[in-house]
Amino acid sequence: MDAAGSERFGILTVEMEDPTGYGRIVREAGKIVRIVEQKDASEPQRAIREINTGIILAPTGPLRRWLSTLRNDNAQGEYYLTDAVERAVADGMEVVSAQPRALWETLGVNSKVQLAELERIHQRNLAQRLLEAGVTLLDPARIDIRGELTCGRDVTIDVNCVFEGRVHLEDGAHIGANCVLRNSTVGAGARVQPFCHFEDASVGAAGRIGPYARLRPGTVLGEDVHIGNFVEVKNSQIAAHSKANHLAYVGDATVGSRVNIGAGTITCNYDGANKYRTVIEDDVFIGSDTQLVAPVTVRRGATIGAGTTLTKEAAADKLTLSRSKQMTLDAWQRPVKQAKK
Template structure:
């Protein structure tokens, strides 16, 4: 059956006290509304509709890659009003699933359970039982335990307020009936709004079967109204992701102290210490070990590589059995071949480091092509920027570069060459040559040291 999926994202979210739309606040590194759209778009035969209002231009621009039909809800008057504005775009057949841009952790598996029950004469409702149902619409059932209505908190009687089963707001209604129900909605209630929940009573009146589905946990249907709730859902998502990592064979020294803001894929026997952050798409091979306080973003790490504490790796590719850190920074465009070593306080950028090569400490290597088995001494830098353009440094295999060397690009160092410590290299160094480039040293006798005043 074809699916219209409506994501409601028009609310102001004043309790967020923010300069931008509530649904653009992030959970797990992704805007809440984008999380919902991603989940929704995975359903088969999905036609997406995005309802925007407050700062709708921001929301539309951030979600344009989903190719959703954007419908504006200026001066919003409730969830029923939102669906009424989408009604002209709904398909004649099929059903409409209503989701919310500030309910980011809804699972595709739950929505699939709902769609599996959908028929032209069935309305599927997602409900949950809560110990404290305050603030939620109550599910009213008859003597045969059939759902007959949803009553909002402000309109409920004392007996209805005692009901524990509540409405999550997520429902799947057949379009053949939904159009008529939406047209019949009124705003005769305490809020003066058009409630989408009123279609439940209409469905019961019209003999439409009303069936309920329940989520796996409360967090799936939890909405965000303020930053406290946003933080709670962030921790819930991180907990869920930590459980998945450990089930897949990773060791987390403290599952509560890891943040995944994107997608993290791990091989077997991966070890991750505390306070590590993973952004974008990160892939860790088998046997990778990551020390505390590391930050990895959009990178691929090969098997058996060790990343020591306080290291940042960004938009880079690391081979097998490499040794990185501590306090190293691999900037975008860095590629390390197998068995390469990047030591403490080393920064690389757009650098190809060959197999077995070592940049052990206190160095900057940028815009560089480096061969295999190169040894780079402490304090070495590539001077790749002339103030306007970047230039390339090329270092062949088996080169030894002494400490405190400056390689002024563009420059080439041929295979087997040696560069003496303290040199500033501005010209090509040939194969197996020894390059000295130092100012002449002058020694003065009986030099009087400065005296502290």
């Protein structure tokens, strides 16, 4: 627009290594005099590498007049808008050109293949900006940013990670391979192991997440929280230095500091119609394979024995457990397969 103003005919042009299929910019004494389409071009014209990108700027009044004079006496039997260039030259109007900063800015998309190629260019440009800002990408060709990714200092991102929506990685964060983060924040110095999925979640400073962990919407983790392999957290707040290291589900829960949640523990938050919250206060130890049937509260310093199904409040600083008494049956014999007749 700056080059053409309101009194000149402007064309966005670009030089290509292989201009096949594009209209060539024909110049005489350095000035543009016409655009010749591929099928109508002579051999010398086909050797021209400057092409028409399809973006033009022309004064409205003269353009209407030129369009009314277009003919289809060409190799394709079509009406070429580009013939308006020759009309402008005949009327004494100056035809000027401008060039984009990069060829890819003018590329068109007419197939899934071209769309994929342009997407890769876009992702490569985003990766370049991250590298220039000091982010370490283990392979710049294997990252997908499908929204806005912002990073602090000394951030490291391994291969095949996908970032959707708005994602922020604070100083020193490390994201392992094959992770998907959507609308989430990862705190300073946190390490996310491979194959983790976050959505609308926040990880505190120095957190340790994964591998194979899932943080669902509403998850807020405090400082130095550990969420291990095959642990799912949903709509829960977990305070500093707490851990759920293996095979657990924490949903609709408020968890205090320095809590240990054993393997196989779940919060039973849904009765088939409504969701209820579980409250676990500071310094609680929950043994493996425990079911916390919400609404329920575990008071400060309580210990829950392995295999417990907790349906009532657990008292502070005491051991609570519910399991059947272990027995040994001396007269019992293991069944033996009967011989087939």
